[in-house]
Amino acid sequence: MVLDSKGKDLFKYNKEYVLVIDAKPFSLNNYEETLEDLMALNFIMKGENIDFNYTDVMKNKGKLYYKISESTFNKIKRLNNIKGIYTYVYDKVDKKEAWSTSGMLSNIGQNKSVKDSFEDKLYNELKNNESPKKNFYLDDSAVYNHEEVDIKKENKNLKLTIDKELDDKVRNVLSKEEFSKYKNVGVILLESNTGKIRSMVQKDESYANINLGIEGQGFEPGSIFKLVTYATALEKAILSPQNTYVCTGAVCKSAHGRLTVNDALTISCNDIFGIIGNEIGYQSMVDYCKRLGLYDRVLNLQTENKNETLGVMPKEDDGMNNFAIGQCMTVSPLQIIGAVNAVINNGIYVKPYLVSEIIDSNEKTLKEFKTTSEKIFSKTTSEIVRDGMKDVVKKGTGVQAKIEGIEIGGKTGSSTSSDYTTHSWFLGTFNINGSTHTMLVFIPNLKSEKGEEVGGGNTAAPIFREIVKEINKK
Template identity: 25%
Template sequence: MQIPTKFYKIIAIFSLFFLGILIFLGVVFKIIVEKRKLPRLYIEEKNRALRGSIISAEGYQVAYSNKLYKVAVNTRCIDPQKKELFVRLFSIYSKIPPHEVRQKLRQKRGYVVLSYTIDTKTAYQLKILSRKLNALDIFIPYKVGQRVIKQGLTILESGETRNFPYGDTLTPAIGYVSKYEDSGYTKIKGIKGLEKYYESKISPKQDGVIRGKRDIGNNIILNKEAFIKKRLDGYNLHLNVNMLLQKNIENILDTQKADLEAKEIIAAVMESNSGKILAIASSNRYDPKNIQKRDLPSLNPKFTEYPFEPGSVMKPMTFSLLLEHGLVSPLEVVRGYNGRMKLGRKYITDEHKFDWLSAENVIVHSSNIGIAQLAQRLSYLQFSQGLKMLGFGKPTGVDLPYEKGGKLLPPYKLKSEIYKATVGYGYGMTVTFMQLLSAYNLFNNDGYKVTPRIAAFITLENGKRIFLKKSKKRKILSSKTVATMHNILQKVVEKGTGTVAKIDGLEIGGKTGTAHISRGGRYQNAYITSFFGFANDAKHRYTIGVTVFEPKTKHFASQTAAPIFRNIVIELINEGYLIPKNEQ
């Protein structure tokens, strides 16, 4: 029996129908289970917080941060007929030369980064340009498989950059920063100086975030469902440093470094009663934005990180301890041995030869022999504990990181006559510049110790000031001892080793110090010279320090550090910080 042809046709139709249903179900199943790249209903925008600024006493931004943006384009989406128009418009808005844009577009086909260093203002202009390019139909779609892709300019935050508009001014105290990557975003952190010390204050606090539903233009709809977290930048740090005074003192140091052929010169000016540092300068500076290999020795500030044997600037410290314990009278007579005295197996010599001199003239004329004899009157504990009381052997607490404390001899070694003598005139121990500045400040602040401070306060986003913690004043020396030392240091300038620092109409006192440098256990014909003291008028009191490292054309402090001290005082007069009596 033959099966009709019609039957086969019906079977074929049903088979095709059944196959179509299977194909349909397969497609539906694939759509259900396959991860689809649909446009997100919710999107998020992040507004990165910035590091706070560092601002001088008169309001100049010494350091501040800017955002950097990355701008990219998909070259496949640029209409070949309008490519040159794109190049010209992009060049105008970005200020990138047209030939550089063309070169980048030729590098490869696809996603191309045109710049990583677009600033905030330019990024805003490029966003406007992006909309204009879309309106001009410069961007066209292309297909990848079943997907249709159309992309315009992509403008994204790429990182943060630190700017130092005054170049090397205030370095190395201000310090520098380094970059690091965090999820593709370049961040910065302080490495040295104020940038490091106040990292917790000036670092960004909170990134801003906006999250919500998007509209057809891919913009967030700001309604009650949107989530908004406010951006909080780092606090601004305000300094006690006056930039005009700072720059002028740096110029003085630059000139003197060249004249003396010195390795480095450092200086600082501090308001005596408050500890505010008005200037802290070095001749060896660097550009924090562009540090070179030659700058490496200058990155560590010598103010706090370079302990050295101070020499004769320690004599007033020894004398003040003698006065405090009632072991010396300024007018008593001390033997000078005509400039050469044997102590144990050692000979101690003086530059200025005396047979006899008063105790106060031991300081005025900087007698090693005189102070070596007087120092023997202190017990080893009185001497050791006294030096610590004056602030030696420990950090001062100034607002710079990595501060060194210097090194004192173990107390028992001060039982030795030789050690007691050498420490009495500034050898056998190491101190820092900042320790000396702080100690000399006692003689101009009625014996009260204050912590030196470069920064004054921080400001919040709303402008509110938060003053940084002030140190409590501590009475270290009696008023009687201070008055005597104040008078003796003035005599050093009037008739002793510091006469070059004298300026009529001002109360000026201080002490010179010339110390040999020890290398490999032997003292060399290389020197560190210093002058520390004060300059006052009727209303203002300032403590000033100068240290010269390895001068070559001259080596006595009276010829090197003291003239620089005088020039700094003249600058304080010029800027109105001091007014001589004859000008009042």
């Protein structure tokens, strides 16, 4: 089983109903004793298969399996005198959830994993698990009338950091009519000080997981990367939030004139952050990025056809004007939320993690998983960046994430994909029951409609707002 942090089963199931007819004992039915029930079976099953005829079944060998409806199942269960038949129900995992968090982890061992990858380590722990078995027995009258479910007590279960209740609340928001125009949306929620992934959902779980950039190169983060640029420049004492720079419109669509760094963050000025990037320098920026977990797998999921992305590091020739504003590079949503979470967590990078324990059938911990952390930024640097994020929501590009009575800080981001669609981002922070959380909303491959320009501020930020409201409902 794959369980959430509170021990709840994370799978979504569809119930499947099955009738089994064992031809040999079925042929022993005495018409005088069971004719009424046989005729009833015939009538019931013709509702499922118009060609069904119990006399034809008697001519077969072995066991015949019929997938039936719940209504048919309940009717056949009342036919107690027929020899050689039994019914059962099983829970079938919804294949539409194949790329959900639990769906990916349920397939451990089905694809060849890379040695020492996270999946390889989990497989070595779980490889002796056996699926539950249902056993049916014939009595002396050749009637199947006893059932046993055999669940191996030695089986081990995965316990995740996910909170199913939070997962469900995120899904509820993503399914709202107002967001129906978005084909897919990725959402990640981190407990800021522990790195525990409390929710990791995408709207369409049948697509390769976008939160991990599965089987892809990742996505340009756009302006949410400015938070990394800002923190790096502060930490290197290159600037203070009140230093001023001039935007000439070289990169921005229009000239913003002279702005403080904090104001440049609030309105997301590309010109000024490009200047700051050049002051930081290529190698320094790369060094900070690597320490923040970028350009490396976070969960280290690797199999023959299910690889978490490494991301793509920008080349020095791409220019710091681009690097500093999140262009000419790619990341996964999980990588970038982990990196920015460092400033939310007082400068400490905590590597996000998903599996907390392996437990036995009695919920006893057999193995516990820990994450790693490193101090990257000072507390002062982190406070300055967080204050800037609050201004973004109060009066900048992130105003559509604002909620009266709840303090939110955040940053919008937009980038253009290779097919000229837009990737929209909003990354922010808020409290749940007094505990600080970091959340990312990512919408890939958006197209502008009716001349309206799409970006993180008018697409991802409203979803962020509604999720925060849903989570904080009493």
